Amino acid sequence: MRLIVFTDLDGTLLDHASYSHAAAAPALAALAEREIPLILASSKTEAEITQLHTELGLGDWPIIVENGARSLRPGAPDADRSDYARLRAALGTLPEDLMVHYRGFGDMSHAEVAELTGLPLAAAGLARQRSFTEPGLWSGDAAGLEAFLAALGREGITARSGGRFLTLSFGGTKAQQMAGIMADLDRDTAIALGDAPNDVEMIETADYGVVIRNDHGKGIPPLAGEITGRILRSEAPGPQGWNASVLALLARLDRNGRAD
Structure with missing residues (x-):
């Protein structure tokens, strides 16, 4: 078994409020000891993820950026980063009665993004360095949406x-990036962890999925794989739940065949 782990960040590996991953340290160490690739998959930008990727010592393993719009090697050049400009241009053509209810990161200052996300001002600036997608807030009603x-x-x-x-994009999901990364790294068994609706496809695509408890958002509704035990739910939220779930799955897979 050649295992690989894909993980969402905010509310999953990172605490919802503090953005800390300290509580996941034992599981992170277990993955590192076994040399199991940990693939960060997030709505965050390359600039944001690269800092965490370096902090975690993930070497040249790829990252999945901006909600699955692309998979990249940190620091490697990418051929085409024009999607964001195209998105902003398309938004500018929409009727005013629709656009008035949507406010994207491109409409906000660093300070506004910092206030919304709880990020420090410098980190909010990194979050606004978009290449492929536009996150924003909808303030209108369901019919308007x-x-x-x-x-x-x-x-x-x-x-x-x-x-x-x-989050707006021209397509691409975290799940769609998984197969290519697994082929590139010669991995045949995947664990995926996430806490929000945009993680569902990734969790369902993996051999083993984990829904991390979410106390601050919509969370994830019951999934078919939970009936068979292929998809699990953490008891604790955020990195605490991530840590316990990864360690439990490693122990479970060890009993059935070494996970490395």
């Missing part, structure tokens, strides 16, 4: 709801 999404769809833009924001 339906019309907004329909107008975006005519421009080839999709929207996904995460823990805090409605």
